[in-house]
Each structure stands twice: as C-alpha cells, then as structure tokens.
Amino acid sequence: xxxxxxxxxxxxxxxxxxxxxxxxxxxxxxxxxxxxxxxxxxxxxxxxxxxxxxxxxxxxxxxxxxxxxxxxxxxxxxxxxxxxxxxxxxxxxxxxxxxxxxxxxxxxxxxxxxxxxxxxxxxxxxxxxxxxxxxxxxxxxxxxxxxxxxxxxxxxxxxxxxxxxxxxxxxxxxxxxxxxxxxxxxxxxxxxxxxxxxxxxxxxxxxxxxxxxxxxxxxxxxxxxxxxxxxxxxxxxxxxxxxxxxxxxxxxxxxxxxxxxxxxxxx
Amino acid sequence: xxxxxxxxxxxxxxxxxxxxxxxxxxxxxxxxxxxxxxxxxxxxxxxxxxxxxxxxxxxxxxxxxxxxxxxxxxxxxxxxxxxxxxxxxxxxxxxxxxxxxxxxxxxxxxxxxxxxxxxxxxxxxxxxxxxxxxxxxxxxxxxxxxxxxxxxxxxxxxxxxxxxxxxxxxxxxxxxxxxxxxxxxxxxxxxxxxxxxxxxxxxxxxxxxxxxxxxxxxxxxxxxxxxxxxxxxxxxxxxxxxxxxxxxxxxxxxxxxxxxxx
Numbered sequence: 254x255x256x257x258x259x260x261x262x263x264x265x266x267x268x269x270x271x272x273x274x275x276x277x278x279x280x281x282x283x284x285x286x287x288x289x290x291x292x293x294x295x296x297x298x299x300x301x302x303x304x305x306x307x308x309x310x311x312x313x314x315x316x317x318x319x320x321x322x323x324x325x326x327x328x329x330x331x332x333x334x335x336x337x338x339x340x341x342x343x344x345x346x347x348x349x350x351x352x353x354x355x356x357x358x359x360x361x362x363x364x365x366x367x368x369x370x371x372x373x374x375x376x377x378x379x380x381x382x383x384x385x386x387x388x389x390x391x392x393x394x395x396x397x398x399x400x401x402x403x404x405x406x407x408x409x410x411x412x413x414x415x416x417x418x419x420x421x422x423x424x425x426x427x428x429x430x431x432x433x434x435x436x437x438x439x440x441x442x443x444x445x446x447x448x449x450x451x452x453x454x455x456x457x458x459x460x461x462x463x464x465x466x467x468x469x470x471x472x473x474x475x476x477x478x479x480x481x482x483x484x485x486x487x488x489x490x491x492x493x494x495x496x497x498x499x500x501x502x503x504x505x506x507x508x509x510x511x512x513x514x515x516x517x518x519x520x
Numbered sequence: 521x522x523x524x525x526x527x528x529x530x531x532x533x534x535x536x537x538x539x540x541x542x543x544x545x546x547x548x549x550x551x552x553x554x555x556x557x558x559x560x561x562x563x564x565x566x567x568x569x570x571x572x573x574x575x576x577x578x579x580x581x582x583x584x585x586x587x588x589x590x591x592x593x594x595x596x597x598x599x600x601x602x603x604x605x606x607x608x609x610x611x612x613x614x615x616x617x618x619x620x621x622x623x624x625x626x627x628x629x630x631x632x633x634x635x636x637x638x639x640x641x642x643x644x645x646x647x648x649x650x651x652x653x654x655x656x657x658x659x660x661x662x663x664x665x666x667x668x669x670x671x672x673x674x675x676x677x678x679x680x681x682x683x684x685x686x687x688x689x690x691x692x693x694x695x696x697x698x699x700x701x702x703x704x705x706x707x708x709x710x711x712x713x714x715x716x717x718x719x720x721x722x723x724x725x726x727x728x729x730x731x732x733x734x735x736x737x738x739x740x741x742x743x744x745x746x747x748x749x750x751x752x753x754x755x756x757x758x759x760x761x762x763x764x765x766x767x768x769x770x771x772x773x774x775x776x777x778x779x780x781x782x
Binding site: 313349367370371416 | 650652655
C-alpha cells in the first residue's frame with residue numbers, strides 16, 4: 254500500500270502475455286509479460302527506443318500487437334469490435350508525452366470534448382460542474398478560457414491529465430509525464446499522479462525514464478531492456494543490482510543530479 | 521547502358537511503393553464512404569466546416585471572379601470587334617465562365633486555400649498526437665475530422681462555383697456597360713440565352729467531383745503525415761499539387777463525357 258491506496262493483488266486490470274511487436278525488421282517488443290493490479294501504480298522505465306511507448310500504445314489499442322495477449326479489464330483489445338474498443342476506452346485515460354491538447358480549442362472545449370461526445374444526454378450544467386471539478390483537481394481553474402498555446406509545459410500536462418480524468422477512468426496510462434519539465438514542475442506532476450490514484454481510485458501505468466518520477470509514484474518498477482522486462486519490483490529492489498544495463502541508467506541520472514547540484518551551487 | 525542490380529532494386533521498390541500508395545488512397549476513399557453513411561452523423565461539425573470552407577473563401581472568390589470576368593471580356597473584345605461581333609460578348613463570356621472557368625478556377629483556388637489548410641491542419645494534429653488523443657477518448661477521428669471536411673467542401677464547392685459565375689458575369693457586365701452602354705437586363709438576357717441545362721449540369725457535376733478531390737487529397741495527406749514539422753509542410757504541399765493535377769485530369773474526362781451526350 255502506498256499513498257493510502259490498497260492494491261488488490263487478486264484483480265488484474267491489465268494482463269499482457271508474450272507480447273511481440275515489430276516495425277519492419279526492428280523488433281521492439283519481444284515476448285513481454287506484464288500485470289497491472291487494481292489500485293497499483295506500475296512504472297515502466299527504460300532507455301529511449303526500448304519500446305515503452307509502443308507498449309502503452311498497444312495497451313490502448315492504438316497499435317496492434319503482432320503476437321501475444323493484451324487483456325484490459327477482461328477484454329482482449331486486439332480481438333474486440335470497434336464499438337467494444339470505444340466502450341473500453343471510456344475506462345482508460347491516456348496522458349500523452351506531448352499533452353496532445355487540441356490546438357484550436359480552449360481549455361474548456363478540450364475538457365468538454367470527450368464528455369459531450371460520449372455522454373449524449375448530459376446537461377450543460379453537469380458539463381460545467383464536471384469541468385470545474387476536474388480543473389480544481391489539477392489546480393488550474395483560472396485557465397478555463399485559455400488556448401493551449403497560452404499555457405506553460407506543466408500546465409499543458411495538467412490539462413491533458415484533466416481531460417482524461419473527466420470521464421473518470423479506471424486505468425490511467427501516462428506516457429513520459431515529466432518529460433521536458435523543470436524539477437519543481439516535475440515534482441508537482443508526480444504529486445498529481447499520486448493524488449489521481451487516491452481521489453479517482455485508478456490503477457496507473459507510468460512510462461518514464463525519470464528516476465524521481467519512478468521513486469515518487471511507483472508502487473512497483475519494471476525495467477524494460479531489448480523489448481522485454483529485465484527486472485521488476487520495488488524501486489530499491491530494481492536499482493540494487495550489479496547489472497550494468499540498470500546501473501548505467503542509474504549512474505547517468507546520478508551524474509545529471511550531481512551536475513544540477515553543482516550548477517545550483519555555482520549560481 | 522543496362523541498369524545494374526541496385527538500380528533495378530530501386531526501380532522495383534519505387535513501383536511497389538506507387539501501387540501501395542494507390543491501394544492506400546482507395547482504402548481511404550472506401551473508408552470515407554463507409555463512415556459517411558453510417559451513424560452517428562456529425563451534422564454540427566459539418567456545418568462548422570461548411571462555414572470554414574465556404575464563408576471564409578468568399579472574399580477570395582469574389583475578387584478572382586470579378587477580375588476574371590472583367591479581364592476575359594476586355595481581352596476578347598478586340599477579336600470580336602474586328603469582325604463586328606462585339607454584341608456576342610455576353611454569350612461568349614457566359615459560356616466560357618459557366619462551362620469552364622468558374623468550376624476550374626474556383627476548384628484551383630480552393631485547392632490552394634482549403635486543400636493546403638486541411639493538409640497542414642490534419643498533419644499537425646497527426647504529428648502532435650492529437651488524432652491519437654481523439655481516438656483514445658473514444659471518438660472516431662476519421663469520422664470527425666475527415667468525413668466532415670470532405671463532405672463540407674463537396675457541398676460548398678458547387679455553391680462557390682455558382683457564386684464565382686455570378687461575380688464573373690458582373691465583372692464582365694461592368695466592362696461591357698462601360699464600352700457599349702449595354703443595360704443590365706439586355707446583358708443578362710443575352711448571356712443566359714446561350715446557356716443550356718447541360719452547361720449548368722456539367723458545371724455542377726465538375727464542382728462536386730473537384731470538391732471531393734480537393735477534400736480527399738488534403739485529408740489523405742494530412743491524416744497520413746509523418747516525420748514531424750517537415751511532414752506537415754510536405755502534406756500541405758502534396759495536397760495542393762495532387763489536387764490541382766487531378767482537377768485537370770477530371771476536367772478533361774468530364775468535358776469528353778458531356779460533349780459525347782451534348
């Protein structure tokens with residue numbers, strides 16, 4: 254249990270078995286197995302190009318697997334009909350690395366979009382209430398009439414998360430939630446991920462290469478190397494190893510942290 | 521000189537890619553028809569896109585239509601006057617505008633303005649994952665983005681063509697009136713007497729086909745854009761080039777078809 258959320262180890266919300274995915278001759282995922290339990294935050298770490306984002310896109314049905322089983326909330330995403338997949342997607346929130354806010358719409362319209370399109374009989378007062386609530390939860394009520402181009406990187410991430418939360422998903426998929434953000438904003442986003450887990454009782458799959466993010470948000474951490482999980486467990490278990498492929502990852506971040514400290518001292 | 525094996529491989533690969541592209545375009549078009557005629561229908565978005573395509577093109581169409589009518593009349597006068605037939609100017613201009621110039625010029629302008637906009641807009645949505653975001657929020661992005669835009673331009677282009685024709689005739693009338701002092705009634709009576717139902721029909725048919733072509737070319741290029749901002753620019757550019765090329769091919773085919781039944 255972390256953040257006061259109980260993890261139900263008997264209830265798998267995502268179940269991946271022997272997953273393979275290639276692009277041409279490039280094998281990205283090769284026989285990957287994964288479980289995500291109800292109420293759990295699972296962090297998947299790995300180098301750029303190791304297949305982290307491909308994994309999350311296969312789970313959300315944006316990419317089709319070449320082989321293997323991808324089961325989300327009891328349904329195999331690559332075997333169900335388009336209508337069933339759309340219904341399933343209402344239970345999955347996807348926070349994109351680039352935030353992927355609709356440029357031509359204001360924050361209100363961005364938040365309104367999934368709501369009015371999926372809940373046909375919803376009244377305008379209910380829409381307003383849901384938007385207010387979700388903006389309060391991400392602490393950005395003042396941005397309601399702004400365009401995405403007027404927001405900072407951190408604000409975009411928050412609104413991107415708010416847009417997924419408005420449909421009250423059971424599973425959250427975060428693709429590099431802290432990429433490109435300053436350390437303070439990164440910590441705020443990490444806290445938000447934990448708050449989402451508590452308030453919305455979500456199970457989350459967090460793709461990142463940020464050690465701080467993994468440490469702060471993960472109940473369990475899995476390290477992906479060459480298209481498969483090399484190891485998984487608690488943050489300390491994963492990084493208490495002599496495996497160079499993991500140590501190198503850790504050391505790189507450690508060097509960066511030290512460099513940042515030196516720079517701060519210099520300033 | 522005989523091509524070596526590497527050159528043969530490149531040629532063979534290019535031919536393969538060409539036929540794969542053709543297959544993809546036809547798949548895209550067949551998906552359009554499948555999605556366009558299956559509920560739910562995106563009426564509100566279609567109306568919004570009609571406004572974007574139609575209303576926002578009016579100034580450009582007005583300007584080009586007026587200048588086309590005026591200049592064409594001015595350029596044609598010396599030839600007709602040389603054998604005392606300047607009274608045929610309204611007939612000549614109306615036939616030229618209704619049969620050929622209005623659909624062709626309007627379609628080319630629309631390909632440049634709307635087709636490139638569609639290619640760039642959908643292309644940037646694609647490379648910034650906005651289309652994926654739409655898909656994971658349980659919205660069909662093809663229906664919402666592609667079907668609505670293609671239907672909007674297919675519906676609006678015939679209206680824009682008629683508007684172009686009217687403004688072009690007004691430009692022509694101003695020139696004729698300034699030179700021959702012909703009245704408004706006399707000018708339009710003479711102009712309309714030369715136009716048959718088949719001329720109007722072919723003009724409307726062309727504009728529907730051209731509109732569909734511009735919409736499909738723009739949306740196909742944008743929806744399949746790749747490689748970041750470079751891909752967006754390429755999508756916008758290719759959308760215009762392909763649409764313009766196809767418009768001329770279609771013009772030639774439809775003219776042959778209409779002349780055969782005339």
